[in-house]
Amino acid sequence: MTPPVSDAQVTRVACVSDTLVDARGLRCPLPVIRLAAAAKDLPAGTELTVLSTDPAARLDVPAWCRMRGHVHVATREHRAEDDDDPWTGWAVTVRLA
Amino acid sequence: MSHATPGTPGRADPEQPDPARRTQPQRVHLDNGGRAPWHPLARQAFEQALADGWADPRRLHAEGRRAARLLDASREAVAAVLGARTQEVWFTPSHTASLHTAVASAAAARRRAGTTVVASAVERAAVLHAAEHVAGPEAGPHLVPVDRLGRVDAAAMADAVRGPGVALAALQHANGEVGTHQPVGAVHEAARAAGVPLLVDAGASLGHVAVADAWDLLAADPADWGGPAGLGVLAVRQRVRTTPVGPEDEEPWAPGGVSVPLAFAAAVALQAVESDRVAQEARRRELVDRLRAEVARIPDVEVVGDPDDRLPHVATFSFLYVDGEALVTELDRQGFAVGSGSACTASTLEPSHVLAAMGVLTHGNVRVALDRSTTADDVDRFCAVLPGAVARVRDMLGVGGL
Secondary structure (H helix, E strand, C coil), X not given: CCCCCCHHXXXXXXXXXXXXXXXXXXXXXXXXXXXXXXXXXXXXXCEXXXXXXXXXXXXXXXXXXHHHCCEEEEEEEECHHHCCCCCCEEEEEEECC | CCCCCCCCCCCCCCCCCCHHHCCCCCCEECECCCCCCCCHHHHHHHHHHHHHCCCCCCCCCHHHHHHHHHHHXXXXXXXXXXXXXXXXXXXXXXXXXHHHHHHHHHHXXXXXXXXXXXEECCCCHHHHHHHHHHHCCCCCCEEECECCCCCECHHHHHHXXXXXXXXXXXXXXXXXXXXXXXXXXXXXHHHHHCCCCEEEECCCCECCECCCCCCCEEEECHHHCCCCCCCEEEEECCCCCCCCCCCCCCCCCCCXXXXXXXXXXXXXXXXXXXXXXXXXXXXXXXXXXXHHHHHHCCCCEEEECCCCCECCCEEEEEECCCCHHHHHHHHHHCCEECECCCHHHCCCCCCCHHHHHHCCCCCCEEEEECCCCCCHHHHHHHHHHHHHHHHHHHHHHCCCCC
């Protein structure tokens, strides 16, 4: 299973976006549901990043943006061997409408 | 052997439901893509061929010759539907086997030109895996992207086909998962001009829509048109060069030979579905249009694929905040069998590469393919239970208000 988020990772990703949703280890459709729940009470213009190890989330977060009118800002792949933080998946950033 | 039949002696005729089960509500099978129920005439043909064509068609005695005549008649019947010559049509062990050997053998014959297979991003996995096998895992196939409707851009595919080192092009007639027709005519013209053979996967089309003769190699799937599984069809134009791959065998497209009863049943089924194809096409297109319109009224759904230029019997849609596996299970519990391209329903846990290439929602996906035996009442009952099933699965995940 996915290891817990290291403090370093949270800090590093959090500093590039207002809010972070950690959906690692969750399978479709839970990452999108967690993201939607986090977005519910946030003002327009907020940037949210969701971390996910589920290959479906990297596809479904942009689709969710399209269906809800939000903006898909970026998708970054994270590889276990990239640094000392061993998880493989995606960080998808969106800007709320 | 004249009374040999499949199944156990004394078992009730499957056409006549067991009286004890008649009180239960009828199940509605809407997952007919690639595995439809046998056409009644295919059953009859199979029994006839068990009696007359059980022998090895390669033997020289009377029984063998009789089996060989049935096999030849089967090839001839399929060839007539395809607009091909009898000697251009082969039976193979399965649709997957057809695609694997077609890609490998056509590419092997053009090894001097290169090892790249140009394919749409939404080809069947068997085509993509075979293309990767030809080029090696490092290079892989040259994938041409599709638009949101799942259609490849004919000009982009033509450009790719003209590129250096191309051995083969592969484009499906229509996508079996989402129904969208592909621009096969334009791509075939471009491939021909470039001297590159085109493999057309008609596995979801033949028997349902007219398939024009814009192909150099064509694969089709008897199990999809109401014939038996365990058999494939591969047609190769005589002008197309192929090099057998794998160990030597006198029948390189089906090492060890094919089952004559299966081939005969497949051919009779194809003749039968072709005889009233136009009427069945119109009837099912109307049902699919109705289904797509009803589904679109359910909140937060993406009805995917081209709304018009599409297969008449296939409908696919994805529900936001829905677990595909849970929805398939809930519908099954209520008596409806459907397919899904969602990751949670696949053994690999990867979502459908077709939905991914289109950029549409992959979770909460439902895939429906109507059979010829599917009635308007079946579709209406499905439309009546679907909104409640979706709501129940959403309730389980607590997504109200999102």
